[in-house]
Amino acid sequence: MSQIISIHSFRGGTGKSNLTANLSALLAKAGNRVGVIDTDIQSPGVHVIFALKPSDVKLALNDYLWGRCRIEEAAYDVTAAAIGRFDESAARPRLFLIPSSVNTGEIAQILRGGYDIGKLNDGIHELVSALDLDYLLIDTHPGVNEETLLSIAVSDRLLLVMRPDSQDFQGTAITAELARKLDVREMFIILNKIPAGMDREFLLQQVESAYGAPVLAMLPLSIEMATLASSGLFALRFPDHPLTLELMKIAKRLLS
Amino acid sequence: MDNSANISDLQSLITKMKSAVAPLRDILNGLHAKYSAVQEGAVATYIPELAKADPNWFAISIVSVDGQVVEVGNHQQLFSIQxxxxxxxxxxxxxxxxxxxxxxxxxxxxxxxxxxxxxxxxxxxxxxxxxxxxxxxxxxxxxxxxxxxxxxxxxxxxxxxxxxxxxxxxxxxxxxxxxxxxxxxxxxxxxxxxxxxxxxxxxxxxxxxxxxSVLVNCHDLAVMGATLANGGVNPFTKERALKAEYVKDLLSIMLSCGMYDYAGEWAYRVGIPAKSGVSGGIVAVVPGKFGIGIFSPLLDPRGNSVRGVRVCQELSQRFGLHAFEAGFTGRTLQDELARK
Missing domain, CATH: 3.40.710.10 (DD-peptidase/beta-lactamase superfamily)
Structure with missing residues (x-):
């Protein structure tokens, strides 16, 4: 059974895309076929972490939504960039990225609207079956827009990423409420960028009682992650770092 | 700002997203692919404007009385209602x-x-x-x-x-x-x-x-059907379009006379009140539940949309939509509107 997982945060800067990329690599490394789709059409970014250059992107999610190609034609095999050496003759592991276009004209065209949001649903299902995916991770646009709501509605699991910050606190409540209205099946909170010295136990209780959803991980604010500045996969670069170990816990939960 | 308007905007957005991920969407995509292959029939030519229609246009729209919309194909394409x-x-x-x-x-x-x-x-x-x-x-x-x-x-x-x-x-x-x-x-x-x-x-x-000569699209036909299914009240605007007492007048003549000289067989085989037009549109009504719009300009010799008739036939059989269906035990169209 394949699993569709949306990763969302109400505000930008929570580390959502880095988390998505690292989780996808860990899931692939565990011997799975994994896809990452960037539905953040307005401000795409996750491709950077996989070192996919805009000039190498011939077709993107936008092209599929406008009916110019099949969705699997916009998928790029980034297995080597994500997990290093792997056996190319075996079907697993594999990691595919479906980027959104960074062409300003393309972004503007989508912003003007006029595409059928149902097509995104069809594309997500087609992708899972065409690429025989075990996991599809959806990197969403922060805040609330149609792509985000559709991504949440189509998911089996939703990971809400937030920092221990009052603005994130309020915003996450909004997303959690919307997700419940959309009948999301399973919702988890991931607390990210927790400064050293913060009362973690208090924070955990506060968050779980506020949203009625379990906290899946509490990730420390990491100098190394910040220094990496999205120029690569943290989990690959620092396999024994405490942050990587926490990320592996999340992956393990998703694998179960 | 009017808060109640915001809440209804939010609700319609939620409904839209639920419709977009409903299993019914896959089913309609399947029907669309299956009947796109049917190339029988001909575009009406009795007035020059109708002859301009693209024979490949094909759309299916289903609108529930509670405002869910599932539609595939060229559902925005305008055509004269005929x-x-x-x-x-x-x-x-x-x-x-x-x-x-x-x-x-x-x-x-x-x-x-x-x-x-x-x-x-x-x-x-x-x-x-x-x-x-x-x-x-x-x-x-x-x-x-x-x-x-x-x-x-x-x-x-x-x-x-x-x-x-x-x-x-x-x-x-x-x-x-x-x-x-x-x-x-x-x-x-x-x-x-x-x-x-x-x-x-x-x-x-x-x-x-x-x-x-009124211009509509397939989506409109489904909404018009849903308005009849909803007792004469438009499910989106909540505006009354027809007195409730007359809904059955329209539906009964649609069931008995709606499909030109195919009406008798239609009532027998499909059993859904419907009306077709020579531009290729069909509006069908499942009372209390759905409006269905289908648009495909390829017509049979009687003037009914070839693909439209077949889609209605299959929908009726698969989901027990015949007006006189009793004891249907399969999955209903409503079942297919909610995620399993």
Whole structure:
């Protein structure tokens, strides 16, 4: 059974895309076929972490939504960039990225609207079956827009990423409420960028009682992650770092 | 800001997303792919404007009475409504005059004849039913208004209430209908001769040509159907488009006379009140539940959309939509609107 997982945060800067990329690599490394789709059409970014250059992107999610190609034609095999050496003759592991276009004209065209949001649903299902995916991770646009709501509605699991910050606190409540209205099946909170010295136990209780959803991980604010500045996969670069170990816990939960 | 408006905006957004991920979407995509392969039939050519239709256009829209919308294909493509307009104008005549008077002007008997046949029930001095051309012209005669412009305005307002948006007349289609509508003109004058219509016959013919030239898309047809399914109230605007007491009048003639001279077999095989038009549209109604719109301009010899008829047939059989279905045990269309 394949699993569709949306990763969302109400505000930008929570580390959502880095988390998505690292989780996808860990899931692939565990011997799975994994896809990452960037539905953040307005401000795409996750491709950077996989070192996919805009000039190498011939077709993107936008092209599929406008009916110019099949969705699997916009998928790029980034297995080597994500997990290093792997056996190319075996079907697993594999990691595919479906980027959104960074062409300003393309972004503007989508912003003007006029595409059928149902097509995104069809594309997500087609992708899972065409690429025989075990996991599809959806990197969403922060805040609330149609792509985000559709991504949440189509998911089996939703990971809400937030920092221990009052603005994130309020915003996450909004997303959690919307997700419940959309009948999301399973919702988890991931607390990210927790400064050293913060009362973690208090924070955990506060968050779980506020949203009625379990906290899946509490990730420390990491100098190394910040220094990496999205120029690569943290989990690959620092396999024994405490942050990587926490990320592996999340992956393990998703694998179960 | 009006908070209640915001809440209903939010609710409609949630409904939209739930519809977009409903299993019914996969089912309609499947039907669309399956029947796209059907290339039988021909685009109507009796007026030049209709001949311009692309035979590949194909859309299926389903709208539930609680406002869920699932649609695939070219559901935004506009086309002239043609005969699909007829039951709706009949509803307007009923509202203007009441059932008793209307039935003295037009009968509700299926004919088994083609839509444009010049057969009138001379014994009762009425056209057979409001869904053949003669009956539709007699029905248009009953649309009231202080002058011709007001009759047209009222007609458009009625269609707009059903569709939940402001609809317009395609002037090219109208002029084309008017220039080539000799048969309808003859029929109208014949009815005038029998005293079946009032002497404003030229004006009524203009109104009839206008009503056939209203531009709609497949989505509109489904919303109009859903409005009937919802007891006459548009599920989105919540505006009443037809008095509740007359909904059954429209639906019963649609079931018995809605599909031209295929009506008897339609009632038997499909069993859903429906009306087709020569531009390739079909509106179908599952009372209390759904409106269905189908658009594909390839027509069979009787003037019904080939793909439209087949899609309705399959939907009816698979989901137990026949009006006289009893004890259906399979998954229903409602089941397919919620995620499993």
């Amino acid at each position: 005969s699909v307009s007829k039951p709706f104008v009949f509803g307007m005549a009923l509202e203007d005059h009441g059932r008793e008077h209307v039935l003295t002007k037009v009968s509700v008997e299926p004919t088994g004849e083609a839509f444009n046949s010049i057969v009138l029930d001379e014994r009762s001095n009425r056209p057979f039913n409001p869904l053949v051309n003669s009956g539709a012209i007699a029905t248009a005669d009953l649309v009231e208004g202080r002058d011709f412009p007001q009759r047209v305005t009222r007609l458009l307002e009625m269609f707009s209430r059903f569709a939940g948006r402001s609809v317009h007349i395609d002037n090219t289609v109208f002029l084309s209908e008017r220039a080539t509508g000799h048969r309808n003109r003859a029929m109208a004058h014949l009815m005038l001769n029998f005293g079946m219509v009032r002497d404003r016959v030229e004006e009524t013919l203009e109104l009839y040509f206008q009503q056939c």
